[in-house]
Amino acid sequence: MRRWQPVDGGFPGTDGNRGKHTLxxxxxxxxxxxxxxxxxxxxxxxxxxxxxxxxxxxxxxxxxxxxxxxxxxxxxxxxxxxxxxxxxxxxxxxxxxxxxxxxxxxxxxxxxxxxxxxxxxxxxxxxxxxxxxxxxxxxxxxxxxxxxxxxxxxxxxxxxxxxxxxxxxxVAAEDPGPEEKDKAFTIVAVGRLDAIKGFDILIDQVAALPFDFRLKIIGEGPEKARLEQQIRNRKLSEKVVLEGFRDDIPRLMRRAHLVVISSHQEGGPKVMIESLFHADMLIATPVGAVPEVLPDRFQARQEELAAKISQVYFEYDRYREDFAAVAAKRRPDFSxxxxxxxxxxxxxxxxxxxxxxxx
Structure with missing residues (x-):
């Protein structure tokens, strides 16, 4: 059986049907x-x-x-x-x-x-x-x-x-245009509704927040029914919403005040990278590439999320300014x-x- 061999003078794929040097x-x-x-x-x-x-x-x-x-x-x-x-x-x-x-x-x-x-x-x-x-x-x-x-x-x-x-x-650097912020302090979390994303922990954490907020969880997956039941049990139906699948993530990030990654494990989280381009503020658990990109002050362990979100809320302008500087520095690496x-x-x-x- 023929095994692949490189072609002298160029890459494979030089036959007439595929165009010269088209891989x-x-x-x-x-x-x-x-x-x-x-x-x-x-x-x-x-x-x-x-x-x-x-x-x-x-x-x-x-x-x-x-x-x-x-x-x-x-x-x-x-x-x-x-x-x-x-x-x-x-x-x-x-x-x-x-x-x-x-x-x-x-x-x-x-x-x-x-x-x-x-x-x-x-x-x-x-x-x-x-x-x-x-x-x-x-x-x-x-x-x-x-x-x-x-x-x-x-x-x-x-x-x-x-x-x-x-x-x-x-991330493709698309510009969804200016967006007005939601009136309530809005937190967005994005990902497949899977146990590894830690959305159940995030729901428990936001239940302890001492201020008015809205949490929008974007995505579909096998944990949906369990998360819906958790929201009802916590009496958070007016504050926490499972939005389902959305294809306007940049717009949702721009309307929100904060994006949160609550995962147990990640690789190079797409949500983190999209946040560098579209979010005003991001905090994330120290998983995958997060410690390689975000300074410590934008990271929190899962059990610390409520405290970190509260800190961001009460010092929002300073956090937003600091995150904007980090995002501007790192965006070119992820274009x-x-x-x-x-x-x-x-x-x-x-x-x-x-x-x-x-x-």
């Missing part, structure tokens, strides 16, 4: 949901499509299927998406063999594991992105890994000769064009490894 990149994330990592996957695919031929490989019933630009070709895997389904592996192998990409870029552990298994027979250059610092042993066996934070990178026990690069998540260029550079490096197959 064919397959992006794959084995997810049916929609959250921060999925948003990164979509935005990166859309941005890369301006230069490369990008194919987004999707699971059946993936709700993100309608969010790609017209320049991104979408290919659906129709097999049952369980990790050990042999039919899924066979379909994935057949699709990748048919597509013959110059490089496959996988996101998160499940998709990376699936591709690594079938790639033993294909030998395609394979870059896997680790989106958190949880155990993900598959990344220990890849030759090329990107991690969304220094902490995520440290969680990879790289094999001999492997390369791990930190490439943060990025989407900057992040896309880092991935392009890694792709060029991978494809320039002459005479060596991917893994």
């Amino acid at each position: 064919r990149i397959v992006q794959f994330m084995a997810s049916e949901g929609y959250g921060g990592a999925e948003k990164v996957f979509i935005e990166l695919s859309n941005a890369l499509a301006a230069e490369y031929e990008v194919i987004a490989l999707l699971l059946r019933n993936a709700i993100i299927s309608g969010r790609f630009s017209p320049q991104v070709r979408q290919v659906v895997l129709h097999s049952n998406p369980t990790s050990n389904n042999p039919l899924l592996h066979l379909e994935l192998y057949s699709r990748l063999k048919e597509l013959a990409p110059d490089l496959i870029h996988t996101h998160a552990a499940k998709g990376t594991t699936l591709v690594a298994r079938v790639n033993r027979l294909l030998g395609l250059p394979h870059l896997g992105t680790k989106h958190n610092d949880r155990r993900g042993r598959i990344f220990n066996h890849l030759r090329w890994v990107s991690a969304v934070s220094e902490k995520s990178a440290r969680s990879v026990v790289a094999a001999r000769g492997a390369e791990v690069r930190v490439i943060h998540n990025g 989407l064009p900057e992040i896309v260029e880092k991935y392009r550079d890694f792709y060029r490096h991978i494809l320039g490894q002459k005479g060596q197959s991917g893994g």
